[in-house]
Amino acid sequence: MTGTLTIAGLGPGSEALVTPEVTAALATATDILGYAPYVARVPPRAGLTLHPSDNREELQRASEALRLAAEGGQVVIVSSGDPGVFAMASAVFEALDRAPQWRDLPIRVLPGVTAMLAAAARAGAPLGHDFCAINLSDNLKPWAVIEKRLRLAAEADFAIAMYNPRSASRPEGFGRALALLREAGCGERLVIFARAISAADEKIEIVTLNEATPEMADMRTLVILGNSQTRRVGRWVYAPRRAE
Amino acid sequence: MTGTLTIAGLGPGSEALVTPEVTAALATATDILGYAPYVARVPPRAGLTLHPSDNREELQRASEALRLAAEGGQVVIVSSGDPGVFAMASAVFEALDRAPQWRDLPIRVLPGVTAMLAAAARAGAPLGHDFCAINLSDNLKPWAVIEKRLRLAAEADFAIAMYNPRSASRPEGFGRALALLREAGCGERLVIFARAISAADEKIEIVTLNEATPEMADMRTLVILGNSQTRRVGRWVYAPRRAE
Structure with a gap:
């Protein structure tokens, strides 16, 4: 199976503010990466590996996500709010800029309700x-x-x-x-x-x-x-x- | 029944970007007001009156929504994107500012994914x-x-x-x-x-x-x-x- 990387925004906190497309992406993920409090918002289930990390490790987390997707994972990086506003999307594209071998990976950014x-x-x-x-x-x-x-x-x-x-x-x-x-x-x-x-x-x-x-x-x-x-x-x- | 006014953001277009709290508000509404192309995104059903209007009529639409809520309606004003960004929320509060008799109406603003x-x-x-x-x-x-x-x-x-x-x-x-x-x-x-x-x-x-x-x-x-x-x-x- 081809790996994919999805960069998803969980909204500010309430489940009532998570978009259906983000909910769908979480439901089919094999791996979820992100700052620990945001990863904790995703319920554990069989077939899903959670990878919580510290909030100073954005670039390292982004590279790890790209690597997991390149190996075939259905990888989701979660941010609070919107992933494109002071969150993980920029870090992923910075990591991609340094790693030409991953340029052809299917990547999607799913917007969210920012704070x-x-x-x-x-x-x-x-x-x-x-x-x-x-x-x-x-x-x-x-x-x-x-x-x-x-x-x-x-x-x-x-x-x-x-x-x-x-x-x-x-x-x-x-x-x-x-x-x-x-x-x-x-x-x-x-x-x-x-x-x-x-x-x-x-x-x-x-x-x-x-x-x-x-x-x-x-x-x-x-x-x-x-x-x-x-x-x-x-x-x-x-x-x-x-x-x- | 006490009337309420909800100012809801439908997101940029796709149903996959409508938040669950907005979907829930639409499901219990008695009246939906908004610029015609946005009102057209809400499916008709029994018990729901759609009030489409032209996009130059924001203040008039806001006053009409407040009046319907004051009469007991479960009224939703819809905007594309987020209702607080160049959309209907400011118009409603302007209308409220001119109409002290409606100050105690229950009002909610439901954010959305802005364009x-x-x-x-x-x-x-x-x-x-x-x-x-x-x-x-x-x-x-x-x-x-x-x-x-x-x-x-x-x-x-x-x-x-x-x-x-x-x-x-x-x-x-x-x-x-x-x-x-x-x-x-x-x-x-x-x-x-x-x-x-x-x-x-x-x-x-x-x-x-x-x-x-x-x-x-x-x-x-x-x-x-x-x-x-x-x-x-x-x-x-x-x-x-x-x-x-």
Whole structure:
């Protein structure tokens, strides 16, 4: 049997947000690779080998998946959310770029509901107008690049979805990001702290940027800064469709 | 029975990309409202009234949905893709903002796979690094705002997902956007033209910005301009995880 590699997005947490095509791919897989908490979302069954790994091992995991597919496996790499947004799809294509012998393997990327869409839906419609998504982790890019992008995004009046705002190993960055955005004149804008959306311990907090503190986020939090027009109505936050 | 309003995303076209929670909401609806081609994706059945409307009538449709829910209906407004991205969720909250009598209605927003995620998955991983999403329609904002955002997005080195690039009523804007991005130094970047992704007549074209022409897009096309690091490997296009 010809091996295949599928890069699948499991959505933010709830089974009700997993697409049917991802469910189908998981049902016929022989091998599932991914960061351990995501692999743990796939129920074990006969004929399926689970390969959980640490989250710093993306490129190694991608190469291992390509190797297993080349040997004939029906291999699925799982990411939370969407696999193409700050997740495994880029790592797989980087690995493929270094390994010409695997270029002809059948590969599919199956999209999913990425964290910012689930968070936005729970809060209302803060991404209803132009927006950007920035990964605040400086593991793979200099902090100066992050600062430059935040400044330009504020100037463009984008709503700004911030992924990976804060981790134990990088506690300072998010506070600097909040300060920079306040200096850029966004202090009165609304901020949404959306933690573990669609999971049992889901939590949403909505404040102005001036009221926001770094401790309101951890690595399971997705942060959305509204644009200058973003408003509240009742318990909801939304970006009007119009801009002047 | 208490009425409810659900704002649901149908994903880009294929049934395999509709989330189970959206499928469940459609199964118990009494009324479905939306732009006619999206309402046509919901099979008729006894007890369900379909309310298709024109795509220029968002606010009127939102008010009608709130009214039907206030009268006790299980009302679902459908959007293609994700309802929070250039779709119906913002219009509903705008309508709610003008109609205090409906503030206590139970409202839910159900996220979906938005067009840029489906397009990115088909092409590889062009949104694997920081990116932005800009609606190129100037129905609801001045063209000058679009130009300013495109310039700042290019300077930030975001990948840029462009929604609604071109319509019969606005044929010139997209050509101006391409010219502006070339002037901003993006000529050698890769551009993905993704049309009707996940539908039967799906089509993907990948060229450099210098090779791109306005005629390559229509209103069913989602356009993604890669960032400066975006590369090809075989038939795939991806943004490396690292930036310098």
